[in-house]
Amino acid sequence: MPSATDPRAQVAAAAARLEAAGVASPVNDAEILLAHVLGIRRGDLVLATDVPAADAARFEDLVGRRAQRIPLQHLTGTAGFRYVDLAVGPGVFTPRPETELLAGWALERAREVVERVPVVVDLCTGSGAIAASIAHELPGAAVHAVELDPDAFTWAQRNLSGTGVDLREGDMADAFDDLDGLVDVVVCNPPYIPLTAYDGVAAEAREHDPALALFSGEDGLDAMRVLERVAARLLRTGGVVGAEHADLQGTSAPGVFASSGRWVDVRDHHDLAGRPRYLTARLAR
Ligand SMILES: C[S@@+](CC[C@H](N)C(=O)[O-])C[C@H]1O[C@@H](n2cnc3c(N)ncnc32)[C@H](O)[C@@H]1O
Numbered sequence: 001m002p003s004a005t006d007p008r009a010q011v012a013a014a015a016a017r018l019e020a021a022g023v024a025s026p027v028n029d030a031e032i033l034l035a036h037v038l039g040i041r042r043g044d045l046v047l048a049t050d051v052p053a054a055d056a057a058r059f060e061d062l063v064g065r066r067a068q069r070i071p072l073q074h075l076t077g078t079a080g081f082r083y084v085d086l087a088v089g090p091g092v093f094t095p096r097p098e099t100e101l102l103a104g105w106a107l108e109r110a111r112e113v114v115e116r117v118p119v120v121v122d123l124c125t126g127s128g129a130i131a132a133s134i135a136h137e138l139p140g141a142a143v144h145a146v147e148l149d150p151d152a153f154t155w156a157q158r159n160l161s162g163t164g165v166d167l168r169e170g171d172m173a174d175a176f177d178d179l180d181g182l183v184d185v186v187v188c189n190p191p192y193i194p195l196t197a198y199d200g201v202a203a204e205a206r207e208h209d210p211a212l213a214l215f216s217g218e219d220g221l222d223a224m225r226v227l228e229r230v231a232a233r234l235l236r237t238g239g240v241v242g243a244e245h246a247d248l249q250g251t252s253a254p255g256v257f258a259s260s261g262r263w264v265d266v267r268d269h270h271d272l273a274g275r276p277r278y279l280t281a282r283l284a285r
Contacts, residue, residue, distance in 0.1 A: 021069065186239070
């Protein structure tokens, strides 16, 4: 790292170090870390004229840890998701930008429920990202969320405190029996990576996201099969479910729903990069 206090030189040197370490977005990460250290927004970095020595030392330490592939969000302690900021760190899955699309879909469907208070359930809530977004953007909705992992549950408690979300600790398989047949929208970003794909998972995820958040049986669809049954139990007739899946599951994940005979309008949706990303379906019975 340069001893110069010029922020641009600091970012350039840090980005080169991160790129050499295999970090996918080195300039982005260097800028976010420097802004974090300086206590300013990233967009205001252009206005910064120097980096005080103490901040430069802290920045160098953070860049070194990022070069070890510690997730950026664990270093800043926060992950932005739609319009909310979530506290994240060891023990909880870091919310991903692609999941914002699924949350947006759930919000649109909940907004269509005008004759009563829309009831939304976020299964596998992790940090609480989807539930927090829905509560934030649609304050009139009744939002419920469940998480199995005790560590992740603690993060969700922190993030959902004061939001009005009904958060419960437990297995989605038997969650919310008090809501059977009463739910308008079920949304879920389940674990979906096949156990056989372990070696192909990025270092940040493999070493820092909890295994329970990532892997789901040989074909990655064990949790999807549970979700299919739980969503059928929770939803009203005509209620809808949306679930994220891996980009290689654009046929197999919707197939879990299509083959059960309980669903109509089974569709798959692409993310902004054009990859299959989430399925949606409507309860038929
Ligand atoms: C891929 S993460 C998604 C977290 C969050 N919804 C998000 O999008 O950022 C999956 C989450 O499901 C939780 N989970 C796995 N199996 C579960 C189960 N049977 N019941 C409830 N939660 C479960 C994991 O602990 C993890 O927090």
